[in-house]
Amino acid sequence: MRIVCPFCGERELGEFTYLGDAKPVRPAADAGEDAVYDYVYLRDNIAGMMSENWYHGGGCRAWLKVTRNTLTHEISAVEPAAGAGAAKVGA
């Protein structure tokens, strides 16, 4: 697998670390145990296009949101995490 880092260009799999589904959003501080349980433990586990968190730790150390097909491993989009680099104000 090769991922096109938006900062570095196309790089091989070994430079990246996978975290998982990028869809779950960390609940607000007052959201309660059920919401956090859902965020931490439950997964859609999509067979198909999935948005995922990957870390370019062997390169520029940016976290990336990668859209990838879990059936074919084909990658259709890569975006930087909201706070990658110096983040635009308002991001």
Added chain:
Amino acid sequence: MAEFSWDIRSPLERALVSGAYGAPGDAGVALTEIRNFDLVQVMARRGKAAEMSKAAKGRFDVAAPETPKVARTADATLIWSGPDQFFVLSKGGKHGIGALGQAFAQSASLSDQSHARVLISVSGTKARAMLAKLSSIDLHPDVFAIGAAAATSMDHTSVTLWRSADRDGLAVFSVLVFATFAESLWHTMLDSAAEYGLAINHSEDL
């Protein structure tokens, strides 16, 4: 009261043995460690990438690289090291951490990396062949031109790699590697280049 000497020691001080290594004959690869440099990581603060660039331009009279490239001035090399961040590589303290604070006070965070990295220059007719054993990125002259840079890994070790000006018509690659990994990567480099024959040296010249 004891008198202390604060000898500075390169992490490669013992591993590096100047001279020839590997296959006899004309060396296909030259490895040179560059010692005693200043290296400062400059990272833009949130929303301040433009200000940081401006500050860099004011200070160095060249634009800081915003893509994986290096920018050179007479006494400093600015090396892209990630989004909205770059290294300042220089000598003699003129652009060391102490000297740069003022210029970037409003726009960036600085971190001294002068001792955190080892700088190795790789050249020779077989430099690309040898680096192909360590680096997964494409170093073809059309793809990785003079001034190109990359934050990447060599043999699972994080490095910053860039292509310096050619010397004697041959490409020169510069590798910044974390100091505590340096001896290990050095030996791997020697293994990788041994079949081509090596000329090993160290230098104070950036």
Added chain:
Amino acid sequence: MAGVQTNRLDSGGLIDRSAPLNFRFDGKSFSGFQGDTLASALVANGVKLVGRSFKYHRPRGILTAGSEEPNALVELRTGARREPNTKATTAELYEGLEAASQNRWPSLRHDVMSVNQLFAPIFVAGFYYKTFMWPAKFWEAIYEPAIRRAAGLGRAAGVADPDHYDKAWAHCDVLIAGSGPAGLAAALAAGRSGARVILCEEDFTLGGRLLSDGGMIDGLPAAEWLVRTQAELAAMPDVRIMTRTTLFGVYDGGTYGALERVNDHLPSAPEHQVRQRLWRVVAKRCVVAAGALERPIVFAGNDTPGVMMASAMRTYVGRYAAVPAKRVALFTNNEDGWRTVETTLAAGLQIAAVIDARPDVSPAHRSLASKNGFTVLHGSVSGVDGGKDGVRKIAVSLTGGARAEVEADGLAVSGGWNPAVGLTSYHRGRPKWRDDIAAFVPDGAPPGMVAAGAANGDFGLGACLSQGFAAGAAAAHDTGHGGEAGTAPVADDEAFALTPLWHVAGKGKAFVDYQHDVTASDIELAQREGFESVEHLKRYTTLGMATDQGKTSNVAGLAIMAAVSGRSIPETGTTIYRPPYVPVAIGAFAGHHRDETFHATRLTPSHHWAAEQGAVFVDTGLWKRAQWYPRAGEKDWLESVTREVTAVRGGVGFCDVSTLGKIDVHGPDAGAFLDRVYINTFSNLAVGKARYGLMLREDGIVYDDGTTSRLAEDHYFLTTTTAKAGLVMQHLEFCRQVLFPELDVQLTSVSDQWAQFSIAGPKTRDLLKEIVDPAEDLSNEGFPFMAAREVALRGGIRARLFRISFSGEMAFEISVPARYGEAMARNLMLAGKQFGVTPYGTEALGVMRVEKGHIAGPELSGTTTAADLGLGKMMSTKKDFIGRVMAGREALVAPDRQVVVGIRPTDRARRLRSGAHIIPKGQTPGPGNDQGYVTSVCFSPTSDQWIGLALVEHGRERIGEIVHAHDPIRGEDYDVELCNPVFYDPDGGRQRG
């Protein structure tokens, strides 16, 4: 001295008769020529028997001339370089080559295990699933050892491989697999267009079938066209030709695996060179021009030595000028097989007969037959009379039912051709059936890949050239290269007319999978027993699982299954194609990552100094750390460690702690950021102060700990444990970039920038005064416990000084830029000489932390909560932080959780061991009363006994209770007292003093 090569033609072939090579097979000396394979050299010496089959130990000869060979497997080389299962058909001959047949005892000719053939009526497919069950104990004791000894093929060396391997990356626009006419044409088109091209050829010379079958291209004989084409390609700087290189797999994102056999054609690799190199090729496009493999026909006796694929026969005769048989019979069901007749006759050999399974042959063939005095029989081979020494007679069932016999010493067989659909199918693609050639062809391929020529089911030379050229041009165009490609090479297409024939019914064993001894009747049996799915068929009979990966057997096997189960071949389908295309040495996948260079090694700034001191090092992750510093006369590690601890507690010592992760946290929101990642608060930490911090995972379990100091309003210096340094950095970047992008904070690893030393003991301040600039105030008031600031050292350099203590002693940690690390160690020794300064290692560090009841790796097990570790009170209730909510789940706050306590043996002389379990006193150990376990132990010089930490249910409420430490795996049982985990200076007076 080897004798004459009895079966070598006087002229012709691509061997160099001026370069004879001596070799040995099963101890016997032979000679061959440069340009031979081991197989061709054996053929040239008249050797017919080369191996034994897997199950029945039947005598076997050479079947093919390529990497699809199922029979001719040998142990190549000797000693540590012995390499089992090497295909004689791909092993290049070199001077002094030694090979031995395998899977036989005591000799190839007289193999005792061939007695298995007598049991063949019982040893049918899957027979072992039906027996060997009684009594149960006999399996491991009797049956299995016997089966294992009989199974297997060659013998591995059994000692470390002395050769070197490496791995490399290559990049191109167009990658081409195969250098036959299609591959070369593709390379020409892509190269002329200006694309970067890599062409991989598994053979040692380019040309593919052109080397054996010749032909005319662009009006030139194939050999001349080859020379011209190679010269043109060689002149293109961005075209790279890699011979002896097999493209074995395709992975995601256009990454391909290739193996280059760099020096396998030599007795051993020259100094500084590798034996083989693994290539990871990154290609935008790939043209698969891997050709096709001729397939056998299944008939009784088809495994007799001397039965050979027709194309292989042509290769041995044409390319190697080696004669497999002097009087050849041909059994074919297709036009292509007839080429063997021409090659054979051209070499001056005899054709005994052609047995053609088709209803008719062309008038041209008839006249060829009559001109050369051989008969054409319409029918099929139904039996072979012969044995170890080859074929003698061939029985033929003629169309219409009559029988005939043909006397011949060799039988060439052509059942048609199977395109090499491996590479195109490795992403679980299923090839499609083409009736006209009765073969599977690629149906789609991984992104960027296309098949051309024979690999695509188009076998004619003209078609191969034009398809290859078109594919190469298109690939170049797709990758942005529009140079003038010129015109495609032109040649005629040979006829290819085939009537499918898979299996000739008849008496006697008819082999489908030669190596695994799978017969046609095994397939019928599998069907009868319900193993009709091709995957069940494969697994039940082991069809296609041999070292040739079913290259010669799979299609015939499933055709027979289709016939017996009343389905069509495409309905029956294929098994999943799996890489690698040919077996690849494990050493090549490892490259240099073995022995000491298995993983990188990290060295601390004072490493070489410590080595000079004679330190014993321990692996901690990638680090080498000084574990202790033995001195002359010390009898064991414990004595050294005890001395180091005593020296620290009574005076002063130092330890390199640079392995801790160190992170600069910058920015106006640095404090707010740390508040979210630590359970305790850091935004209110004063500049110039340090604080101990604890991080949780989001699931509420403790992740890591360390001290973090505030060096400026917008600058914190965070430390992590050694083990978690990289992971914590990744976690913090995740928090910064993904969870909290609104915070203005920057992170930089400075782990390698600073050499950090812990200096501990009551004389620490005395020692520091020697080394720190006298202007710095190190008094308790001027530099109180948990203060942190930059100081000047004597001699002009600056350092960071932290008044923190892991040992419980009066202690500081001091950081200097890493290249001063070694000088720092020397200066500490120099300055501390008067105080008896003692360097100490990780063991003494560990002893002192246990004495002090500090948690470390064994307690940070990934299953403990802050409260389990006695740190629950640190959890702020005034802010949100990672892990806060999940830490409140009922099972994580349950009162019966195992929590950290101290233990000490009731017998003061008793040694403790980690991993012992805690059982209530007086009870018999069992799952119901297993209440915890010992996490960390040490001999405490301060307590003058062994002490430890343990995780114990209700532990804190049981201080003073005597429990049982149960350690059955080490045969130990003893009583320990649960106690306060802080054994040393519980009120902390020493570290604050």
Added chain:
Amino acid sequence: MKYSIFSLARAALSGHKNWQRTWRDATPKDRYDVVIIGGGGHGLATAWFLASEYGIRNVAVLEKGWIGSGNAGRNTTIIRSNYGLPGNTGFYELSMKLWERMEQDLNYNAMVSQRGVINLYHSDAQRDAYARRGNTMRINGIDAELLDLAAVKKMMPFLNFDNPRFPVQGGLLQRRGGTARHDAVVWGYAHAASGLGVDIIQNCEVTGFVTDTNGKVTGVETSRGRIGAGKVGMAVAGSSSRVADMAGLRLPIESHVLQAFVSEAIKPLIPGVMTFGAGHFYVSQSDKGGLVFGGDIDGYNSYAQRGNMPVMEDVCEGGMALMPMIGRVRLLRQWGGIMDMSMDGSPIIDKTPVDGLYLNAGWCYGGFKATPGSGFVFAHLLARDTPHEEAARFRLDRFRTGAMIDEKGQGAQPNLH
């Protein structure tokens, strides 16, 4: 026909023409007492135990492809019961005991071979962790031995003791561990279950659940029509989330690809099963002679049943680091299976919030060794509606309550388990 050397000999006389199908080729009936989705080892074992232990024989096993086509047919065949945490230890030992009698129970030789499983250790900390685990095993009545360096050298003199990066110091040995022939386990359960009346229905893909007005599951829709069921059990590791999704359930599971490798067949080279403690590598040798080995999962969600090169290289590096004698042995085949990676690395065997639907999932890469035990306790759950005592901790709600069973201590990150 009962399988034995005698029946084989008899069959040989008639050219093996009289053998029957190993399991009946059943056509789906309208309704079964229990429908099990998934014709892998776990599903078939469940059916067999339902029939043999609980007398429930009106059972169907639905398989979308051919039986054993999932992870049952693509694993590295290791069996062991060397677990360290309550919940796991007892369960895997139950499973081990069932392995030990499987062949006689089923009249099928699954080649259960107890040649031993050794986990090598390379540091004091690893030794202590293994001591803790070994003691847990011993306290639970399971065999375990802690070997020192000398004992390991004697047992495996071919390991790299000369110039290793991470020297071997010893190992945790379970002599009763070993391997079994994976396909034969599937066929054996199918053979025996079919013999007791269980219908094994291949090429039958479940496409939906049928529910009554109360939301109770009363059957399944399949590619071969609707099939009614008193209870439905899911044993579809690798596809658990996809099938559960049809019932509206989200699971604490991710699907990840695990690669496995086999070398060419060679004469006996290594004794039992070995795991390398300083890299990602484990290996055994099959009866046929191939070295069967593997390492870590690839690390990203995948349903593709194939892996990538970095992990293949990583595994071979581990192999060469541990025993450099395999350098010239060739890797013959590489494949991938889809693992149900749960959030704590341990399985889930429980009722679901949907009435009538029962879940057997989350086996990570440890499902094969669990096959008989899983079938046994799942059959118990389906028959009795209460968890078997040895599976009482494998609850679906344990993540909600915090009662995780986390052997590796990696938390809610499936790719680290």
